[in-house]
Amino acid sequence: DARVTQTPRDKVTEMGQEVTMRCQPILGHNTVFWYRQTMMQGLELLAYFRNRAPLDDSGMPKDRFSAEMPDATLATLKIQPSEPRDSAVYFCASALITGAVGELFFGEGSRLTVL
């Protein structure tokens, strides 16, 4: 049963620490997304990749967030240094986008708490 896998599921850290979240997209999918979900803002797009190339990272605070896809089986989202306002659930999703349309398959999320 193909699924998007995210680690860690839960992370509690202190302000100023580096946090790395990892995502294994579904094999064969060509597009990977990072979203952040909070009660106040809902689901916000942070960045996404097509065939491992970054297409849009305008939703990310550039000074502290970075997203990469070192290979087709791994996407990473790094926060350095972390701040309390970064506390949220971070979702990775993958899709096979042909033309302009595709359904997104989400992972279970990484819940980040920054103290």
Place this chain on the structure above:
Amino acid sequence: SQKIEQNSEALNIQEGKTATLTCNYTNYSPAYLQWYRQDPGRGPVFLLLIRENEKEKRKERLKVTFDTTLKQSLFHITASQPADSATYLCALPGEAGRRALTFGSGTRLQVQP
């Protein structure tokens, strides 16, 4: 900029009734619209996609309409069951230059037995 509005108040209905959720959008005309279901502590799950040239789409007890004049989509669950209780999110592709899906804030549905 694009704005998606879903009723932030929870919708409470009795089992067996039809639930109707609304998604309104402004400022541009998307080529399609998607609906997702999200359970607590889980990621969203895709339910349905409807294109701009389709007035209505059905899947089992689900029905989606797409009115491009009103800039509105309605999501119906007929013969609702307690297991349908969840948050339902609508999503639209971004405007030109930002094609990833933008999500509404979701409406929580509670089906009472």
